[in-house]
Amino acid sequence: MTSKAKAVLFDVFGTLVDWRGSVSAGLAAFGAARNISADWLGITDAWRGAYKPAMDSVRRGEIAWTNLDELHRGALATLLPKFGVTGVADADLDILVKLWHQLTPWPDSVAGLTALKQRVVIGSLSNGHVALQVALAKHTGFPWDMIFASDIFGHYKPDPEVYLGACKFLGFAPGEVMLAASHNEDLAAARKLGMQAGFISRPQEFGAPDERAKPAQDWEIVATSVPDLAAQLKN
Amino acid sequence: MTSKAKAVLFDVFGTLVDWRGSVSAGLAAFGAARNISADWLGITDAWRGAYKPAMDSVRRGEIAWTNLDELHRGALATLLPKFGVTGVADADLDILVKLWHQLTPWPDSVAGLTALKQRVVIGSLSNGHVALQVALAKHTGFPWDMIFASDIFGHYKPDPEVYLGACKFLGFAPGEVMLAASHNEDLAAARKLGMQAGFISRPQEFGAPDERAKPAQDWEIVATSVPDLAAQLKN
Incomplete structure (x- = not known):
């Protein structure tokens, strides 16, 4: 696709x-x-x-x-x-x-975000609050165009206010925005609201790989890393 | 000082x-x-x-x-x-x-912000909305840790909600945060709320220099550029 x-x-x-x-x-x-x-x-x-x-x-x-x-x-x-x-x-x-x-990024995260930032707007959409995410971005080097944080919305994912609020702030329709996540339920919530969904498999997230590292739906993109997601995005 | x-x-x-x-x-x-x-x-x-x-x-x-x-x-x-x-x-x-x-930065802005980012959290505090500021940061290369925008607060400066809201999101007391601006009235609003104030003189902003390019109060810092402000900040 x-x-x-x-x-x-x-x-x-x-x-x-x-x-x-x-x-x-x-x-x-x-x-x-x-x-x-x-x-x-x-x-x-x-x-x-x-x-x-x-x-x-x-x-x-x-x-x-x-x-x-x-x-x-x-x-x-x-x-x-x-x-x-x-x-x-x-x-x-x-x-x-x-x-x-002060969490450590997966080895491909910073390079993938940096490449993607040349072509599209990149932002976080995390349940972390602004202070946590600012500190984490300084620690990791995530080159965000925008940090979207739970306390900006006064809601946590999967509340629709978070997904739709971020799209509205950017001035884009939900269909023009992709959520990239390693969690099928996060992507399902985004898809239900009209956003695109990019699955990034992170088999080590919970220790031994299990079903959670596999796509549960026909997501627009299924990737193994951020650079892989960037390569599959056709713009 | x-x-x-x-x-x-x-x-x-x-x-x-x-x-x-x-x-x-x-x-x-x-x-x-x-x-x-x-x-x-x-x-x-x-x-x-x-x-x-x-x-x-x-x-x-x-x-x-x-x-x-x-x-x-x-x-x-x-x-x-x-x-x-x-x-x-x-x-x-x-x-x-x-x-x-798509505004053009003053020649010192990007270098000054980039240097300052190594030492402190840097953010915008602008009446622009998120979409405008994200586009402007992409255009200019401003390396923000965080964009604070009017539509996040539902208020425009000099409403106190903007200044105090940004400090709260960062988890810092107002006295731990400096507003840097070329406008005395913006700094006066910030100071009234307990924030520090850094004046950056921009004599070309309105064409010919006038009184607006001079500090109207004993601001914590009075600077001629972003790098000058960074050099005067003692941390």
Whole structure:
């Protein structure tokens, strides 16, 4: 299938950065510095797992707007004792929450975005807030034309306000904009609103590859990397 | 005076780009192509002059949210006949409005921003909307960490929502953020809210230099260019 777009908006966690490798390494370094042993990879997976229910509470209006730092902090404080890690100071929790501001990109991400930026508008479309995403872009070198963040919309994906809001800010119809993501459900939400969908397979995102690394629909583009997506985009 | 800041936010029109030279040249090129003679520099000044009253109508809530393209279009349609230019097609008005998306930077702007970006967060804080600013950054090469735009806030400067909103998105207190601008009134609004103020003198902005190119208060920094401002910032 050939596809053109005026803008490509990217999911970030998992699609462009290796959150699992980065956060687990950061937790392990923290543990080594504080002389704490624990299943840091298990904590990382549980931490990421706590993210969606917490966001859904915000999305359903059960709690007031809460950014990802605050959601991450609450989730970690609850999780650590379950993994036998107790007595972590408040200041340390603050430091650990910032691990999500310093994630390592997949090896192809920066080169792919830089190439794509020569041809179309590139932006993030992430549930991270502005402060997190600005810090992450400085850390990684993501050359964004525009950062679209949850706190700009007061909504989290997959709320339609996020996808349609970004298209409106850019002055483009949804059909002129592609969402690029490694998550089928994110792409399904975008497609339902008339956006194009570019799947980037990231088989290492959750450790061992599983069904999630495969396209669940006939997305406009199915790619193995950002440069591959750029090569398949026919404009 | 020495000054530190975690972020420097920039006014754009006049502070970083030569709107007067760019727009008048664009209008003159349009006139040449359509075989229309007119006082294009006079039209440019009148066009820019119509901007503040139009924004103030939005700010006072007299008209619903209207972005700069729409304000520019309405103002130009009204102005042209007063300057003896009649019969301009709607499609041509659309083209002329886009002149404000393709302004030429002052010679020092890109180099200064690029240097400053290595040390602090740099963002725009402009009354332009997202679409205009994204296009302008692509045209100029402004290496923004973040674009803050009027339509993100639903307000125009000098409404406090714009200044305080940007600080909040960044997660910084107003005192940790500097506004850099060539306009004393913009800086006065920022200072009143607790932000730092960096004046950049642009004596050519309105043609012949006048009082507007001089600092009206003891701003934290008074500079002649973006690199000069960067050099005076002590972090």
